Amino acid sequence: MFKYSLYICALALVLTSCHVPKIIEPGRHAELPATFGTSSDSSGTAAVQWRNFFNDKDLAALIDTALKNNQELMITLQEIEIARNDVRVRKAAIAPSVTVGGGVGVEKVGRYTSQGAGDASTEIKPGKEMPDPLGDFRVAATANWEADIWKKLRNARDAAVARYLATVEGRNFVLTNLIAEVANSYYELLSLDNQLLIVRQNINLQKNALEIVKVQKEAARATELAVQKFQAEVLKSQSLEYELLQQVKETENRINFLLGRYPQPIPRETTHFLTQLPSDVTTGLPAQLLANRPDIKQAELELTAAKLDVRVARAEFYPSLGISAAVGLQAFKPSYLIKMPESLLYSLAGDLAGPLINRGAIKAEFSTANAKQIQALYNYERTVLNAYLEVSTELSNIGNLEKNYDLKSKEVDALTRSIDISNDLFRSARADYLEVLMTQRDALEARLELIETKKRQLVAVVNIYRDLGGGWK
Incomplete structure (x- = not known):
């Protein structure tokens, strides 16, 4: 009787193991270029800790507060806890x-x-x-x-472990983005403060010119048209002042939101904004992105988990x-x-x-697992490609902004001198009031653009630090 039972079990094993679909092996992804086209130096800025990268003590204090209180970061910590508990469940399934x-x-x-x-x-x-x-x-x-004859339970456990590690990398990715977002908002706030200062200085300058025109009108050396033109220019600058005040408030609230707190003043030093020098950045080698970028490591671990899911689904065909x-x-x-x-x-x-009648449903689950594996591979390839292109774009941006800032500084110097010249010519009736107005307007726009260019320089350095994978270590 025992002998017949063994025969029946062996027959069931053969029947349920026939025609098991093969695992679809994803194709090989394209390799990264050897360099970023600039240098083959292997030392990269990504290895620098954020406290050493940002020298501004006010900015460092803001980042420190954000790392303690930011709600999005707290949410990712709970996702890690959920994934850790799933690992425990999968481990327990292996034991009796x-x-x-x-x-x-x-x-x-x-x-x-x-x-x-x-x-x-x-x-x-x-x-x-x-x-x-x-x-x-x-x-x-x-x-x-x-x-666990076919390693179904062990593969499910290993997939859960890979997903847990992926959530850890997801938390690191949130960290590096949070640090970059706080820094970028902080530099935007400094640029708005300086723009506001320039606009207020320009308003005083325009008011002085307006008083001169009024005096000239009384002396019959200017017309009411000139007075109204100067008055309109003052009103335009005053309107711009309130626009900047609103942008300052919005930026302060955005920083407070990132810090997980209700509105309060943002401590900052604005007087040395234009003299700040962007931090030196070394990119290292593109291959280092695979180890430094949390989003790449997260995508890689999710691909590993997807491959293990396919093996788990394939084991369902066996008894x-x-x-x-x-x-x-x-x-x-x-x-x-x-x-x-x-x-x-x-x-x-x-x-x-073993399955006999319901193999169609198991085949569907297996096909779904295969499709998700290929999907995870494409996501990994896209993440690597995006990382390389982000670094390449910011490198070009940093170089072009440096040249842009030098030219814009010369333009501001020239227009600043032209203001004094136009005012002197206007007082001696050798220049038209429109020339004075256009000179003041061009000088204001150039100064605002210079501040904006400085902000873009500082933001570009923060972005490439983030794109290289810095900030989370």
């Missing part, structure tokens, strides 16, 4: 599950049933140990275990071996539970089961 329990029951069987008739045939007399109704008292430990066992005490009276070995119970059973 053991439960301990007890039960109490009572049963009265009808006399005219097969069991009741059998009891009657035993001619149990009053005073015998078999009561009616029959009680049931038991205490037992039960164990169930699925033998599973389940083993169950129980040991305990059982009797119809509580006092009999301690009588050994009469009250002892134990059981041991093995089950071999």
